[in-house]
Amino acid sequence: MTWTEFNYLAPPAVGLWWLSAAAVMRGRRRLAEAALLAGLAVFTVFVAAFWRDLGRPPMRTMGETRLWYSLFLSGAGYLAYRRWPYPWLLAFSALLASVFAIINLLKPEIHSQALMPALQSVYFIPHVTVYMLAYALLGVAAMAGLVQLRRLKRGQADPELYAFLDNVVYVGFGFLMLGLLSGAAWAKEAWGHYWSWDPKETWALVTASAYLLYIHMRLKDIRPRLTLGLLSLALLLLMITWLGVSYLPSAQGSVHVYS
């Protein structure tokens, strides 16, 4: 399968995800779950066949990493929803997953068969996969943080939601760290040093620090609004690390700029 077939397989997946979001907000939980999983299945089939025909994991270009974001966002959203049945959680995951599929439909980037030598490594797949999982979970955390912030402003924080939030952040941060550490191990193999203060690395540190701030500030219940707001800021930093670094003046000569 190629990007041409994506034009036929992505719209049904997006439609199913929208159906899922609409259904769960109207209380039709079974339908919502079924639709989400059906969308996920369609998308998974595309990614698997695309991978096979590409002859390499589709994780190199921006468009390809967005595929995984959609995939894991819907998957992680489903699992999180099963664990913590908040309707908005499923709706948010489904809508965000569709957003990335739509971006790929509207702006398919030039995709090349070639994988430069530095990317040919056993670390490649685990490195990108854990990051995509982390992005998905931390995206959910930012959303849940905003919901909690609204509750807090109305006077009452939800302790259940706090427990959920902290869990999602801990798990997401765990994946973020695995991504960072596998990246360091890989860099040692490919570029001679595990940390070179490349802009992408520096931004990864900024992002990790932001989540560390949240985790440590939650240990004491001082300034709860600031703490919750941090989750949105941290997600913004995460997005800059992932998508924005290439456009920064500091990124001239970065080894991480996607082709």
Add this chain to the structure above:
Amino acid sequence: MESYPEKMWRFPCSYRENLLIVAALMLGGLAAQLVIGPFDYFFLHYPVNVVLGALILLLALLGRPFSRAPLFRWLGSVPWAVSLILGLMVLSLIMGLTPRLLHLPPEPDFFLRLGLAQMTSCWPFVLIYLLILLSLALVTVRRLRFKRGGLLFFLNHGGLWLLMAAAGLGAADLRRHVMYVNEGQVEWRVYGENKEVLELPLAIRLDDFDLDFYSPKLALVDRHSGRPQPEGRPDWHQIDPGRVDGRLGQWEIRVLEYIHQAVPGEGGGYREIPMPASTPAAHVLARNLASGEIRQGWVLSGNRYVPLSLLALDDNLVVAMTQPEPRRFSSKIKVYTREGQEREAALEVNHPLKIGPWMIYQYGYDQASGRLSPYSSFELVYDPWLLPVQAGLILLAAGALGLIWQGRRRRAAV
């Protein structure tokens, strides 16, 4: 929780106080930077770094019996940790937003003298880094106990301490050099920072350099501007034996024959000969979708020995081949150490060679010459602190898995 007598046990306990202290430290660091210049890592060379690391650990050990002492309570407190993390975040944010300078100009202005463009040797950064090390050591030792929750805390904090201590304090002992070796020759010299010649305790003989490349792409190019067409959103056709038909703008194309390693043959054609001077060649048939006109010919990106070849479609457009991208490049080398050790290896990107405390990496080649590169370059890295760094990485990875596995343990009182 903090129900100790106010006057006796006073230490900065609010965020505000702690942040002020961190801010003051950073400003003090900047002042130090202006007066004495950037932090010189030369100072940290072995054994100074070991002594410093041991001192930090000693302080942390002292923190265990004296854990009620205000100084230790403060250095191991949450607000202090939060303030330090914020300090590190602000400094790395500056680093992430501004381009890094490798060398200061001879007469730097005030802003450059602050050293923020060379953050890792800037005093505020060094101070925050050392304080984080101290804090991490303190809480790691204080919480050291053989229980499950204690284990995860140890993995995350102790692992980070080991990683940061070995990487940061060990940075002074790190040596990295790039060595250029011509094919068939032995080299043991590299250039230092000031272009002086350094002799290394190991020598490399380059026996063979080889490069394999991906099959290239075809593109429609405007022969006057040289730009790929359609303008702004160019079409590419990836040469692929499984997909011979494609479309470039208003032209339907078919790759009749593709030769990965071609040299000119008889009668204007090409034939496959695997040799360094060969170049990819495609025999292309193009048909105009509107007029049905047909063009046919060989398309090559060419190299020093085989000339470029384009397929002209009309007065403006030609079909051209992109420069092939490297799939892998490798060097067959033999390494000699001063101690008389000899090792043969085939180096590739992502497949370095470890010999004693040195790691040797495939670094580069003459990109203009591609496969015909007369030399291959290697990066030689000497890092005596790699082992503790790797141990720290492993501890932290285990800690990350622990976080994923158990999330945040809910405690009775939050």
